[in-house]
Amino acid sequence: MAEWRARAPVRFCDLGGWTDTRIVPRGNVLNFAARLYTYVTLGVREGAGRVTLESLDTDERCSYHDTRRVEYNGVLDLLKATVARSGIEIDRVGLYSGGREVTVQVRSDVPPASGLGSSAALGVAAIGALSAYQNRHLLPHEVARESQLLEVQDLKLECGVQDQFASAYGGANFMEVEYPSARIFPLPLSPAVRCELEDRFVLIYTGKSHFSSGMHQKVIAEADRHQRNFDQLAQAAVAGKEALLAGDLEAFAAAMNANWEAQKALHPDITTPEIEALHRAALKAGGQGFKANGAGGGGTVTILARRNRHTPVRRAAEDLGMLVLPALIDTTGLQVWEVER
Secondary structure: OEEEEEEEEEEEEEEOOOOOOOOOOOEEEEEEEEEEEEEEEEEEEEOOOEEEEEEOOOOOEEEEOOHHHOOOOOOOHHHHHHHHHHOOOEOOOOEOOOOEEEEEEEEEOOOOOOOOOHHHHHHHHHHHHHHHHOOOOOOHHHHHHHHHHHHHHHOOOOOOOHHHHHHHHOOEEEEEEEOOEEEEEEOOOOHHHHHHHHHHEEEEEOOOOOOHHHHHHHHHOOHHHHHHHHHHHHHHHHHHHHHHHHOOHHHHHHHHHHHHHHHHOOOHHHOOHHHHHHHHHHHHHOEEEEEEOOOOOOOEEEEEEOOOOHHHHHHHHHHOOOEEEOOOEOOOOOEEEEEEO
16 A cells, blocks of 8 residues: 655734735735644555545545545535545546545644634645645645635635645745735745744634634625725735844734734624633733734634743633644645655
């Protein structure tokens, strides 16, 4: 049995989020890839033609013999769409390549629906593993674009483009977006800035999951009223990029806060009582910059603590019963490797 494995990082602290969606003609985004990964294992062996998909986190599992008749029913739909889009075909006997048993397993370092772009990381990792198996050579940009199409075309979900590009490229990136296209500019963070960010970032799971496509639908319904807010979000991304290049983390914290105010103005459900309680406690404990990740409405929050105040901010979150996740910056993006068994 041969195995191809892939991992792709999730994204956090996204300034300019929402301006990477179809409701904004032009946008800017600044985000970071985290050293928190979604892992996909693709196993192929001789046998009856069948595809088996499995989530090691949720114990969901499904098998089928015909990718042309796969049912999207909320169970591992993104994996189903990835396998279908990969072009693997199954007839009455098995795979055209000689009859093989294909197994795809997934697990993630982050809770589901955390606002960290874990679905994008799953799509990127799955495409990476399947492409390696098929000997397809894709650039990070191509992997990201194909992953985004899985969600908007195949599954008819609302999503932007920043998550897929962050996951495929890794690092800290500034993006100029004209949906669905984006130009990616990796930020050359100095060692001092990178170390300060990793020391002062506090990434917190609030304990309340969210469904990003549903939040997108709420904002889309009122998009015409929020052009000024979208402009402010795009400006926050530019301000954050300039602050990081200048090594000014005070200005970066201000950009985070400006982003959060503009983000909250898009819809009342973007913030929650849990997030508001965390905001108050974090500021009192030494938090300086604050924003919900992704679409908001639950999930995770990124805080930039003042120097040497990481521990009090972390404890403030833990006192509220919340989970603190590692907030180290990934620098590699998608990685794929083959394991012989």
